[in-house]
Amino acid sequence: VEKPLRLYNTLTRRIEDLVPAEPGHVRMYVCGMTVYDYCHIGHARAMITFDVVHRHLLHRGFTVDFVRNHTDVDDKIIRRAAAEGVPALELSARFIQALQEDLKGLGLLPPTAEPKVSEHIPEIIDLVGRIVAQGHGYPAGGDVYFSVESYRSYGQLSGRSVEDLHVGDQADADPKKRHPADFALWKAAQPGEPAWESPWGPGRPGWHIECSAMSMKYLGERFDIHGGGSDLVFPHHENEIAQSECGTGLHPFVRYWMHNGMVTLAEEKMSKSLGNIITIREILREIPGETLKLLYLGGAHYRNPVPYSTEALAEALVALDRLYQAREAADEGATRVEAGVSGDLNAIATDFGEPGRDLLRCVDDFSSAFDGAMDDDFSTPGAVALLFDLVRHTNRFAALPKARVRGAPLLAKARTSFALAADVLGVGAAVPLGFFEEMKGKRLAAMGLERAWVEDRLEARAAARHDRNWPLADQIRSELDARSIIVMDGPQGSNWRVRV
Ligand SMILES: [Zn+2]
Numbered sequence: 001v002e003k004p005l006r007l008y009n010t011l012t013r014r015i016e017d018l019v020p021a022e023p024g025h026v027r028m029y030v031c032g033m034t035v036y037d038y039c040h041i042g043h044a045r046a047m048i049t050f051d052v053v054h055r056h057l058l059h060r061g062f063t064v065d066f067v068r069n070h071t072d073v074d075d076k077i078i079r080r081a082a083a084e085g086v087p088a089l090e091l092s093a094r095f096i097q098a099l100q101e102d103l104k105g106l107g108l109l110p111p112t113a114e115p116k117v118s119e120h121i122p123e124i125i126d127l128v129g130r131i132v133a134q135g136h137g138y139p140a141g142g143d144v145y146f147s148v149e150s151y152r153s154y155g156q157l158s159g160r161s162v163e164d165l166h167v168g169d170q171a172d173a174d175p176k177k178r179h180p181a182d183f184a185l186w187k188a189a190q191p192g193e194p195a196w197e198s199p200w201g202p203g204r205p206g207w208h209i210e211c212s213a214m215s216m217k218y219l220g221e222r223f224d225i226h227g228g229g230s231d232l233v234f235p236h237h238e239n240e241i242a243q244s245e246c247g248t249g250l251h252p253f254v255r256y257w258m259h260n261g262m263v264t265l266a267e268e269k270m271s272k273s274l275g276n277i278i279t280i281r282e283i284l285r286e287i288p289g290e291t292l293k294l295l296y297l298g299g300a301h302y303r304n305p306v307p308y309s310t311e312a313l314a315e316a317l318v319a320l321d322r323l324y325q326a327r328e329a330a331d332e333g334a335t336r337v338e339a340g341v342s343g344d345l346n347a348i349a350t351d352f353g354e355p356g357r358d359l360l361r362c363v364d365d366f367s368s369a370f371d372g373a374m375d376d377d378f379s380t381p382g383a384v385a386l387l388f389d390l391v392r393h394t395n396r397f398a399a400l401p402k403a404r405v406r407g408a409p410l411l412a413k414a415r416t417s418f419a420l421a422a423d424v425l426g427v428g429a430a431v432p433l434g435f436f437e438e439m440k441g442k443r444l445a446a447m448g449l450e451r452a453w454v455e456d457r458l459e460a461r462a463a464a465r466h467d468r469n470w471p472l473a474d475q476i477r478s479e480l481d482a483r484s485i486i487v488m489d490g491p492q493g494s495n496w497r498v499r500v
Pocket of ligand 1 (some may be wrong): 030236
């Protein structure tokens with residue numbers, strides 16, 4: 001019997017076995033973005049965390065229904081749209097488009113559904129109606145509020161009590177609310193805002209109700225996993241549980257609650273970071289998206305804060321470059337095996353001495369060790385460490401004379417381990433040549449260099465070498481090197497790379 005996958009449940013504050021309601025089928029909802037601006041590196045953490053959860057569940061053979069919403073009706077969207085003089089839904093559509101580009105750039109798998117609030121107003125009105133009918137909600141002057149005192153379990157997720165929430169909120173309490181912690185399910189229409197007809201008059205949904213209504217529509221009234229950033233535990237997720245359980249009368253709404261930690265700006269100056277949020281697209285302009293994934297997945301367990309700095313990102317880029325050098329050697333080995341190179345793996349490992357034996361041991365153990373780390377509450381730092389053991393052993397082996405030819409079967413075996421890591425982490429998933437070309441393009445652009453200039457200098461150097469003008473050839477090599485362009489001379493001519 002296969003060992004179960006284990007995960008930390010915020011609701012029970014324990015590590016538990018994952019037992020979905022329907023065996024083999026996981027239904028998961030993750031809170032998406034409020035689409036009023038470009039996504040920043042904090043949003044990327046949640047996206048990357050749950051992409052890996054999604055990928056690992058698929059790898060473990062589950063059927064996964066993964067729903068992530070777009071909040072396209074919201075105060076911030078309305079304010080920004082008013083400032084720009086465009087309709088709110090036009091602004092949100094523009095940022096949904098930008099979000100999709102960013103996530104594609106990061107190489108994330110698309111969810112199975114991405115519902116928008118604006119397209120689920122009837123479902124939301126229906127759920128609010130059910131909550132009111134059960135006596136857990138009350139209309140007040142065109143708004144509808146949820147009554148926290150009506151629900152005995154309020155506070156179960158965040159560990160707060162209704163009594164605690166009373167303290168300190170009295171002074172600026174909204175007179176329309178029965179309790180200061182009561183929250184809006186429906187907000188009365190304001191001039192210039194998007195509004196829909198409802199039994200309580202024209203208005204729009206409160207923030208929390210959308211996730212209850214949309215998750216239940218796509219996943220059923222009860223489902224397996226609900227995810228989001230740790231900043232959403234209270235009040236958003238607490239309120240989702242209250243609304244959903246009071247609307248349906250079913251408990252628990254969700255079996256497992258998962259929350260990712262925040263991104264901390266480690267070495268950036270605070271003055272720089274304030275009001276100057278780093279967006280995903282800024283990063284993608286300069287480096288491949290897998291770099292940020294590697295920084296997050298290797299840098300911390302998903303529940304812990306992860307430090308972000310430009311130095312840490314640069315280190316991740318160097319590591320990614322080494323990963324692709326190893327993958328290139330492994331791919332080449334697989335190509336040679338397809339072309340007929342064969343050999344016994346133990347004999348090859350012995351022939352090449354310690355580096356051969358180390359690589360063979362690494363690939364033999366890889367899959368079980370990797371799955372073991374990921375089954376242990378998605379411990380990506382452990383999985384990334386295993387991946388980089390594989391990188392180190394592969395590069396050391398591939399650097400030995402004749403290893404790329406005679407050692408091809410062992411390199412081909414390593415390729416299956418790289419493929420597993422790429423499937424689950426989404427790191428090392430590109431074709432190596434494509435990665436190196438992307439790196440060249442983005443690094444040259446970041447340095448303000450033209451590819452044509454590099455190629456021109458390389459041609460001049462080739463001509464100098466042809467004329468046996470070694471001082472000139474060396475001078476051009478130094479000139480390129482000073483701009484981080486490394487020239488590599490091989491039997492098929494010269495190639496070049498950008499130093500990372
Ligand atoms: Zn939500």
